[in-house]
Amino acid sequence: EDKVVQSPLSLVVHEGDTVTLNCSYEVTNFRSLLWYKQEKKAPTFLFMLTSSGIEKKSGRLSSILDKKELFSILNITATQTGDSAIYLCAVNSGTYKYIFGTGTRLKVLA
Amino acid sequence: GAGVSQSPSNKVTEKGKDVELRCDPISGHTALYWYRQSLGQGLEFLIYFQGNSAPDKSGLPSDRFSAERTGGSVSTLTIQRTQQEDSAVYLCASSQDRSNQPQHFGDGTRLSIL
Numbered sequence: 187e188d189k190v191v192q193s194p195l196s197l198v199v200h201e202g203d204t205v206t207l208n209c210s211y212e213v214t215n216f217r218s219l220l221w222y223k224q225e226k227k228a229p230t231f232l233f234m235l236t237s238s239g240i241e242k243k244s245g246r247l248s249s250i251l252d253k254k255e256l257f258s259i260l261n262i263t264a265t266q267t268g269d270s271a272i273y274l275c276a277v278n279s280g281t282y283k284y285i286f287g288t289g290t291r292l293k294v295l296a
Numbered sequence: 297g298a299g300v301s302q303s304p305s306n307k308v309t310e311k312g313k314d315v316e317l318r319c320d321p322i323s324g325h326t327a328l329y330w331y332r333q334s335l336g337q338g339l340e341f342l343i344y345f346q347g348n349s350a351p352d353k354s355g356l357p358s359d360r361f362s363a364e365r366t367g368g369s370v371s372t373l374t375i376q377r378t379q380q381e382d383s384a385v386y387l388c389a390s391s392q393d394r395s396n397q398p399q400h401f402g403d404g405t406r407l408s409i410l
Contacts, residue, residue, distance in 0.1 A: 190338075218396050227403035228300070228387070229339075234398050274339070278396060282327065282352065286339040 188213040192275050192287035200295050203265050207290045209275030210257040219251055219258050222274040224289070229274055232260070265294045298322060300402035302388050308408045311380060317373045317405045321390030329391075329399060330363060330373050334384045342386075345371060375407075383409045 193208045209219065218236045222229035233242040235251035235258060242249050246265075251258045262269055272289040279285055301320040309315055321328050330342040341355040345365045356362070360378075365371040375382055385406050389399035 220398055222401075228401040231398040231400065234396075236396070276339075282329070282344040282346070284329070284339075284341065284399065286331075288336070288338040 188277075188279055188283075188285050190275055190277050190285050190287040192273075192290050194290060195288070196291040196293070198293045198295065199265055201266055203294075204261065204263045205265060205292065207260040207262075207273050207275075207292070208257060209260070209287055211275075211277045211285075212256065213277050213279040213285065215279050216253065217278040217280070220276045220278065220284070221249055221258070221260050222276065224272040224274055225270075232273075262292075265292075267294050267296050270294045300388055300390055300400055302386075302402035302405050304405055305403060306406045306408075308410065309378060310410050312377055314374065314376045315378055315407065317375075317386050317388075317407070319371045319373070319388030319390075319402060321369065321371070321388070322400055323369075324392070325390035325400070326368065326393050327391045327397075327399075328365060328371050329389045330371070331387045331389065332357075332384045333387055333404070339387065342373070378407075378409045380409045383407055 190211045220234045221232040233249045238253040246263045249260045270293050274289045275287045276284045303318045328345040331339040343363050347368045360376045363373045385404040387404045389401045391397040391399045
């Protein structure tokens, strides 16, 4: 059965800390891996990764994929309270099939 | 606005009643998805539309759940004879087409069954 596992389930850090969120997957047909940020309501798209070893970067956030070891990490440097959210990882394993992990709940304290 | 719009944002109803949830996708997006998010759980896939057709309905939890999409745009998810376990946030997402495109989500409908 296809699955996506995220760790840790939750994390509390202080402003300025760097965090690394993990996403591992087992799917029969990998097409891409996506990261989303969910604050109060709609998940918002962060990154889509299709190739191993190529870092995607947006401001203080970056992500990389390892297709050999079947995982991705999302790094956030110099965290701010506005980074507090649930971070969702999803794998596209078919034309329309997206498998989501349960998310990592990040809380950044001032 | 230009985003995915869902209504109502909140719905509280009594067990046994029928509910209808609406999703208005981003204009031009042919692919539309419904998910359910329960507390502490990931997003559970319910159904996918490509245009007006739903190639895969296998994610619908029971025959009390149905969905339709008309005109390749607005979709409605209907839950008949609601049960308490149906309480969740129902999220709709759309994307440009079937090829590897990120989904854009609406704010969801929070459904509470008393």
